[in-house]
Amino acid sequence: DRWEFLVAGSPCDQVALAEGEAHAGESVCSLDVWQLVQADCSGELRGTDGCVLLHDCLADSEELVEQLLEEMGDDLLIGTMLKAQTAQNSQSFFAPKVHEKSLSAYVHVTARRAIVKGSVADHNQLAEKRSVVVTFALVTGLEKAFAMGADGLPDVQRCLETAMECITEQGAELRQ
Structure with a gap:
């Protein structure tokens, strides 16, 4: 199973504020984020909304990563995100x-x-x-097959297999 989520509200507003203050290659954070990282990073105010241009991590990065992972668990990947945001070059991270x-x-x-x-x-x-391709297909008889319960299952499976075969041939994946 795959869970997907959409962040909305305050975090999105903060990202929009910070993005508006950042120039190419810069990492700018909102005031709320700055309050969380200011003990470990250096930065300067940018704009009038309290956004901060990040310069560098002050703590030894390996120690900081270990501490953050120990405190919050590696699924948050905060140490990695800090490294990525403070990288001031155009190389891949x-x-x-x-x-x-x-x-x-x-x-x-x-x-x-x-x-x-x-x-x-x-x-x-x-x-x-x-590339993303959105396709709509009208499949007739599917409701009848569903209504038949187990007897209609082969028809439903054949329909899905046919669709998946076409999708797979194109090197694509069905998401919904």
Whole structure:
């Protein structure tokens, strides 16, 4: 099973404020986020809404990561996020191998396959190569098959198998 969620409200408002204050290659956080990281990071005020331009992590990063993981659990990946946000270069940022399993749920299976095969030279290009196709299909007789219960199951399965075969041939994945 896969759970998906949508963050809304205050976190989104904070992201929008911080994004509006950030220039290319900069990491800017909202006032609420700054209050959480200011003991371990340096920064300067940016704009009039209390946003802060992050400069650097002050603590020894390995010790900080270990402390955060111990306190909050590695599923939060806060240490990795701090490293990524304070990186001030245009090179790719790769999360440590230990976080691969936690992060894989957020990477589409097609991209994971391309990475494993080594068929993508520049991982920054993966999102640019992604395409999304939305298809609507009218399948007649499916209601009748569902109403038949177990007797209609072969018809339902055949319908789904046919759809999946077409989708798989294109190297795609059915999400809903």
